Amino acid sequence: MVQNIFAGKKIVIGVSGSIAAFKVAGWVSDLAKEEARVSVVMTSSAAEFVTPLTFAALSGNDVHTGMFGQGKEDPMTHISLGRDVDLVVIAPATANIIAKLASGIADDLLTTMVLATRAKVLVCPAMNNRMYSHPATQKNLKILKELGYDIIDPACGMMACKEEGEGRLAEWDGVKELLAHSLSPQDLRGVKILVTAGPTREPLDPARFLSNRSSGKMGYALAQAACRRGAQVLLISGPSFLTCPRGVTLVKVQTAREMYDAVLAHAADSTVIIKAAAVADYRPETVYEHKVKKENIAKELILERNPDILLELGKRKKVGQVLVGFAAESTNLLAEGKRKLLSKNLDLIAVNDISGDTTGFETESNQILLISASGAETLPHTTKLHSADLLLDRVRQLVGEKP
Numbered sequence: 001m002v003q004n005i006f007a008g009k010k011i012v013i014g015v016s017g018s019i020a021a022f023k024v025a026g027w028v029s030d031l032a033k034e035e036a037r038v039s040v041v042m043t044s045s046a047a048e049f050v051t052p053l054t055f056a057a058l059s060g061n062d063v064h065t066g067m068f069g070q071g072k073e074d075p076m077t078h079i080s081l082g083r084d085v086d087l088v089v090i091a092p093a094t095a096n097i098i099a100k101l102a103s104g105i106a107d108d109l110l111t112t113m114v115l116a117t118r119a120k121v122l123v124c125p126a127m128n129n130r131m132y133s134h135p136a137t138q139k140n141l142k143i144l145k146e147l148g149y150d151i152i153d154p155a156c157g158m159m160a161c162k163e164e165g166e167g168r169l170a171e172w173d174g175v176k177e178l179l180a181h182s183l184s185p186q187d188l189r190g191v192k193i194l195v196t197a198g199p200t201r202e203p204l205d206p207a208r209f210l211s212n213r214s215s216g217k218m219g220y221a222l223a224q225a226a227c228r229r230g231a232q233v234l235l236i237s238g239p240s241f242l243t244c245p246r247g248v249t250l251v252k253v254q255t256a257r258e259m260y261d262a263v264l265a266h267a268a269d270s271t272v273i274i275k276a277a278a279v280a281d282y283r284p285e286t287v288y289e290h291k292v293k294k295e296n297i298a299k300e301l302i303l304e305r306n307p308d309i310l311l312e313l314g315k316r317k318k319v320g321q322v323l324v325g326f327a328a329e330s331t332n333l334l335a336e337g338k339r340k341l342l343s344k345n346l347d348l349i350a351v352n353d354i355s356g357d358t359t360g361f362e363t364e365s366n367q368i369l370l371i372s373a374s375g376a377e378t379l380p381h382t383t384k385l386h387s388a389d390l391l392l393d394r395v396r397q398l399v400g401e402k403p
């Protein structure tokens with residue numbers, strides 16, 4: 001079922017001689033699990049730290065180490081390796097390899113392949129902090145940036161040499177997101193997208209609140225997918241345990257009224273607004289300073305309506321703005337979706353069936369019924385991230401059609 005951005009992508013990992021090479025073995029393993037087609041090129045120093053066999057076993061492919069005598073079938077490995085690939089990643093990149101790339105030296109398979117490729121090259125430095133901050137290394141990194149290489153800054157912390165500072169190989173989660181970004185089409189570049197996610201929490205007293213089952217996963221997936229495609233994403237989220245995707249600006253709120261204020265403050269500035277949040281329709285009329293005793297709850301719990309944020313956005317919709325709603329339904333999906341599309345003046349509504357176990361609240365996957373003025377379409381049952389991409393395809397189309 002899963003379509004992910006890494007599946008089938010040809011990625012060359014160039015490993016140079018740093019102790020951090022062992023961490024990159026984990027990266028290769030993860031990329032292979034994501035169904036990327038990974039080829040590994042190692043310098044001879046890298047092979048002193050981790051054996052080529054390790055990378056061969058993890059990638060499922062032969063590992064390339066030497067310029068000569070290796071290309072049994074292909075005498076032009078240094079050219080063919082970098083041809084028609086989607087991405088080249090140099091990790092770990094030592095001060096030495098950075099210096100060689102900056103001056104165009106091609107004295108081994110890795111550096112020759114990099115000169116010959118026309119794919120985007122990401123460089124992940126890893127070295128002792130003093131080597132990293134040395135003016136020569138900094139100058140070389142600046143040159144690489146000017147030459148069009150993407151540099152993934154190293155992290156700070158304790159190094160293998162027991163010194164602390166900047167120079168540790170960047171963490172995989174962040175690097176993986178940057179790889180995903182580089183592999184994604186930049187078809188939403190610069191589009192300002194506001195996404196809301198999660199539930200809202202409506203307090204009754206210091207111990208209790210009204211809320212719902214929303215985890216925020218769909219909204220966070222939308223923010224992540226839009227950001228990967230180049231959009232400028234503002235995520236306004238109710239309480240959620242999820243981590244804000246890299247590159248996304250997060251505003252945290254608790255209640256529906258806080259979400260209303262935050263959304264309305266940014267709405268006019270957004271080209272696309274996607275309201276994936278499950279906003280509580282009611283709140284306790286009174287928020288008690290002290291815990292209400294159980295005998296009194298039934299009589300103290302009087303509810304009042306929250307504002308309908310999306311309805312308000314529909315009334316204020318600007319020319320050229322695309323407004324997308326969500327609806328969580330357990331019956332009459334099509335009829336309810338159409339009703340909300342019209343009554344809230346939306347361009348698109350994504351209806352979730354919350355009656356099943358594998359769609360809707362708290363699940364990893366989803367199946368969306370997408371309704372617009374031009375008709376209804378059931379998207380495939382897939383991951384929330386892939387659902388997000390499919391929904392964004394339609395959003396991009398609508399942005400293009402608007403005056």
Ligand code: CTP
Nearest residue numbers: 275276277279281307308309310325326327328
């Ligand atoms: N929504 C909102 N503000 C509210 C309630 C809902 O902005 N107070 C938005 C949700 O973010 C979602 C859409 O409206 O995008 C539909 O939410 P849903 O709860 O399905 O719709 P309701 O209008 O509340 O309809 P009902 O509860 O009657 O099904």
